[in-house]
Amino acid sequence: ERPGGARGSAATSPPPAELISSDDIFIAVKTTKKFHKSRLELLLDTWISRNKQQTYIFTDGEDEELKQKMGSHVINTNCSAAHSRQALSCKMAVEYDKFIESSKKWFCHVDDDNYVNVKTLVQLLSLYPHTQDMYIGKPSLDRPIEATERLGDNKMRPVNFWFATGGAGFCVSRGLALKMSPWASGGHFMNTAEKIRLPDDCTVGYIIESVLGVPLTRSNLFHSHLENLQQVSTSEVHKQITLSYGMFENKRNIINMKGAFSVEEDPSRFKSVHCLLYPDTPWCPPQVAF
Incomplete structure (x- = not known):
């Protein structure tokens, strides 16, 4: 049974590689102003209410009421509110930079329609040292995605790689996140996304699997609305x-x-x-x- 599998009681689960707590995890929630009331409020009343210190909300519009509840943990990315490739990548770039700045051990990205069980998240992440290259999540496709990488001089080359769907949530260890920096930090993430013309979660997979050669570790404990x-x-x-x-x-x-x-x-x-x-x-x- 590999780590992150659905079965296995406490007695049979592998020993932790590292004792971490929820304070070691940076949970980024991606949202947009029009969903503050309809989606985010539900999260604030449920799982976020128990994990305010670990949770950072990335949005695209000012909201005083939200600021009063979450303080400096609400980040207005100043990205466009469009659900476009560029707008999504703009937010992911800010999430990445804020995580690096935080010096926490794990980066986990979720959407505003996810419930996060932080206790089981801590259990899974503690199976791996945060200094190792770890990319954990669940693909929504049953095969690697095929993309075309633009190399400049009108040259193209096909690439294929697995990516963890953003809608189910995924996590990246600090060790790996630091290696992603040349392609992900500052304005680099948007440039990388433009090179393959794919959304934010695909771009993360491209940097990790295709550029850095680190394979996705799959966990069936993550769920998106793209599955039944x-x-x-x-x-x-x-x-x-x-x-x-x-x-x-x-x-x-x-x-x-x-x-x-x-x-x-x-x-x-x-x-x-x-x-x-x-x-x-x-x-x-x-x-x-x-």
Whole structure:
């Protein structure tokens, strides 16, 4: 069983390579101003409420109310609010720079439709030394992506590599992040993204797999709305690292759990997940057997 697999109780899981705490992790949440109310508020009420010190919100517009809640942990990237390749890469570039500045051991990127179980995230990351080259996440494609790298002088060359989908969340060790610097720091990230004309998460995979030759370590404990979330078994929900919600093949795509709230009250199921993990939360109904 390799690290990050779904099975394996505490008794069988490998010993930690390094004892880390949530304070060693820089969790970057990418959002946009139009989703502050509809998406971000849910995260602030659930998992972020327990991990304010570890979480940094990267957005594209001023929001006083958000600033009051998160203080200096809200970063207005001044990137465009368009959902374009350039706007996404602009945000990822700022996330990378802020992480390097923070001197934390692990960089983890998630989207504003992810629930993060920080406890299981710490367990996974502690299996690897942060000084080693680690890129951990889950691909959304079943094969490497094929891209064309622009070499200047109108020359092109095909490249193919795996990348962890940003919508499920992914993590990069500090050791590896430092090696990415010539392609990722400052304005370099946007230039790299333009060279292959692919979005931000693909660009991260390109730098790590294609340029630096470090393979993606896959974990099935990360989940995006690009997969069928009904397949996450109810009894395994507490073991997952990230969850998501959205639409899949034109149907509502949410994890299947009874939980503390009805689907009407809790369409994302994140409140129910939160009450499963933290039943002592003031707004959680008294524990009923699910």
